Amino acid sequence: MENSLLSANTAADAVVVGAGHAGIEAGLALARMGANVTVLSITLDNIGYLACNPSIGGSAKGHLVREIDALGGEMGLAADACCVQMRMLNKSKGPAVHSLRAQVDKYAYHRYMKNVLENTENLTLRQGEVKRVLVENGKACGIETVYGEVIRARAVVLACGVYLKSDIIVGNVIEHKGPVCFCRAHYLSQSLANDCGIALRRFKTGTPARINGDTVDLSALEVQEGEDTPYSFSLTSKKVNKKARVCYLGYTNEKTHAIIRENLHLSPKYGGLIHGTGARYCPSIEDKIVRFADKERHQFFLEPEGEGTKEMYVQGISTSLPVSVQLPLYRSIRGFERVEIMRDAYAIEYDCIDPAELYPTLAHKRVEGLFFAGQLNGTSGYEEAAAQGLVAGINAARFLQGKSGVVFSRKESYIGVMCDDLVTKGTEEPYRMLSARSEHRLVLRQDNADLRLSDLGIQTGLLTGKRKAAYLRLKKQAAAAKELLRAESLAAPVSVGEDVLEKGMKLCDAVRRGLSWEEAAKRLRAHKLSDTAVFEAVTAVRYEGYIERENRAVREQMRLENMPLPADVDYLTVGGLRTEARERLNRVRPLSVGQASRISGVTSADISVLIVRFSKPDA
Numbered sequence: 001m002e003n004s005l006l007s008a009n010t011a012a013d014a015v016v017v018g019a020g021h022a023g024i025e026a027g028l029a030l031a032r033m034g035a036n037v038t039v040l041s042i043t044l045d046n047i048g049y050l051a052c053n054p055s056i057g058g059s060a061k062g063h064l065v066r067e068i069d070a071l072g073g074e075m076g077l078a079a080d081a082c083c084v085q086m087r088m089l090n091k092s093k094g095p096a097v098h099s100l101r102a103q104v105d106k107y108a109y110h111r112y113m114k115n116v117l118e119n120t121e122n123l124t125l126r127q128g129e130v131k132r133v134l135v136e137n138g139k140a141c142g143i144e145t146v147y148g149e150v151i152r153a154r155a156v157v158l159a160c161g162v163y164l165k166s167d168i169i170v171g172n173v174i175e176h177k178g179p180v181c182f183c184r185a186h187y188l189s190q191s192l193a194n195d196c197g198i199a200l201r202r203f204k205t206g207t208p209a210r211i212n213g214d215t216v217d218l219s220a221l222e223v224q225e226g227e228d229t230p231y232s233f234s235l236t237s238k239k240v241n242k243k244a245r246v247c248y249l250g251y252t253n254e255k256t257h258a259i260i261r262e263n264l265h266l267s268p269k270y271g272g273l274i275h276g277t278g279a280r281y282c283p284s285i286e287d288k289i290v291r292f293a294d295k296e297r298h299q300f301f302l303e304p305e306g307e308g309t310k311e312m313y314v315q316g317i318s319t320s321l322p323v324s325v326q327l328p329l330y331r332s333i334r335g336f337e338r339v340e341i342m343r344d345a346y347a348i349e350y351d352c353i354d355p356a357e358l359y360p361t362l363a364h365k366r367v368e369g370l371f372f373a374g375q376l377n378g379t380s381g382y383e384e385a386a387a388q389g390l391v392a393g394i395n396a397a398r399f400l401q402g403k404s405g406v407v408f409s410r411k412e413s414y415i416g417v418m419c420d421d422l423v424t425k426g427t428e429e430p431y432r433m434l435s436a437r438s439e440h441r442l443v444l445r446q447d448n449a450d451l452r453l454s455d456l457g458i459q460t461g462l463l464t465g466k467r468k469a470a471y472l473r474l475k476k477q478a479a480a481a482k483e484l485l486r487a488e489s490l491a492a493p494v495s496v497g498e499d500v501l502e503k504g505m506k507l508c509d510a511v512r513r514g515l516s517w518e519e520a521a522k523r524l525r526a527h528k529l530s531d532t533a534v535f536e537a538v539t540a541v542r543y544e545g546y547i548e549r550e551n552r553a554v555r556e557q558m559r560l561e562n563m564p565l566p567a568d569v570d571y572l573t574v575g576g577l578r579t580e581a582r583e584r585l586n587r588v589r590p591l592s593v594g595q596a597s598r599i600s601g602v603t604s605a606d607i608s609v610l611i612v613r614f615s616k617p618d619a
Helices: 021-032 061-071 075-082 106-118 188-194 254-262 285-291 323-331 382-400 414-425 449-460 465-487 507-512 517-523 531-542 544-561 579-588 593-597 604-614
Strands: 014-017 037-041 055-057 083-089 099-104 123-127 130-136 139-145 150-152 155-158 167-170 173-175 200-212 222-224 247-251 299-304 311-318 341-343 346-353 370-372 494-496 499-501
Touching (some): 014 021, 021 037, 021 075, 021 106, 021 123, 021 382, 055 061, 055 075, 055 382, 061 382, 075 083, 075 099, 099 106, 106 123, 130 188, 139 155, 155 382, 254 285, 254 323, 285 311, 311 323, 323 341, 370 382, 382 414, 382 449, 465 531, 507 517, 507 531, 531 544, 544 593, 579 593, 593 604
Parallel strands (some): 014 037, 014 155, 037 123
Antiparallel strands (some): 055 099, 083 099, 130 139, 139 150, 167 173, 167 346, 200 341, 200 346, 222 247, 247 299, 299 311, 494 499
């Protein structure tokens, strides 16, 4: 360390690098838990910016937003405040996969989040590009900006999004820029490699063109309205009917596909210009045409970007083809014959890390006090980033307090599933949260996120005031509603489909036979319980047999989760393990036998060796 850096220009308890969705939640968590934190953004104009689709939530992602809110995070409140349309996805299926999705005004969302950061006690917001992470004796001790400012801190959270040495790629043109042509982070990658010894890799994502909505024949598309049913992500937001704006559904056609096939040689991916690994679950239109060659059409959604602008987002038609191809491609679509592009579609490549270098707390394994969150960890999506930011912020704050980290388990949250997947299995492509990734999804519903996680939010100190009071009220009412379902009976016969529920039947039995939560709520109306409490109680009763079966499996798994493994063991010296298992275990360094069992390449026989070896009293 150079002597000139030993006396800092400024000081803070923690520094958060980046003010996207991960950086926002990390910075707010640190500040609200009492740390003096500086949040640095490469430009204050990109705070909470929705660089891709103008929406929050969706399948599995809605679960993450509800969990963020249950813990005391900000994303759900912001989405509710800036929402222009809401829909509940997967309503035809069971409640385990119901997921709320909000179409939001992206510009209002940015203003909302910037205002929250500016007015949060203990939080200083600064514009600046970070050049180096300062490391002394294996500990993070601050950052240096490109202007030479040094901020000393005992904890550093990196939430750099897709800005590290990012390149915008359109056709054969490469621009050294970040999303939406914001400035990229030129230098921090080198510091991570040289100062922290962290290996980097390249991932890729993309975005569609933004078009002028006035140049689209909307009558040729299918209207997608919001719902009449009132919803909200946050327990403390007023539930209102959010259907002020409409979206539209359309389809590509064979002419569209022919244009793409004729110009594939100009695609930077198929022409060899793109080297980063792209997202499996958000492919470009070129990928769709190649991978699903038998499909005659692909659907897309046309979504408003916000109030006061004519720009609209064409979800489902991301591309990096040259601009000379983009316009005819879009104009080949029915309703788009005269469309005008306002912002060209592009691909973006960026540096990220291997999340297997992190503990489940999102702390780095070799550099003490250094935390990572968001797309820098190889994930995709606003919601995944925000959830990681919250985890990193909570654990950075606890690190500063001298407390042990909080590890979110797979059995209690989608957040836990995601973090465990990342640090245990790693990811070879941009990671997206899916309900299928959770083996306990019947228990981890979005409707019971508060009941699952808000006690932890209170313990950490994040859930306070009105939010804490709202949760405690819900908890009390949900328990009361469940007891009332068991105690009260039908006053008259009720028809449910072809079934007739007899007078005198207990409400809990009627619910199991198909009585809807709305009908149950009518019969409990005199008790003045909230709809949220009744819905939770009805769902819990209806599925309690399945849930108990799942809970038994969870209890057995927790036996392994609660069996700790030493942090400093060299698995190369542990007899009985296969060579591959030794190498994988040394790389991941699992905290428990349960985590070890989920590492690819570690067999049940290896787990038996670990149980025998480390369950000994003198292990």
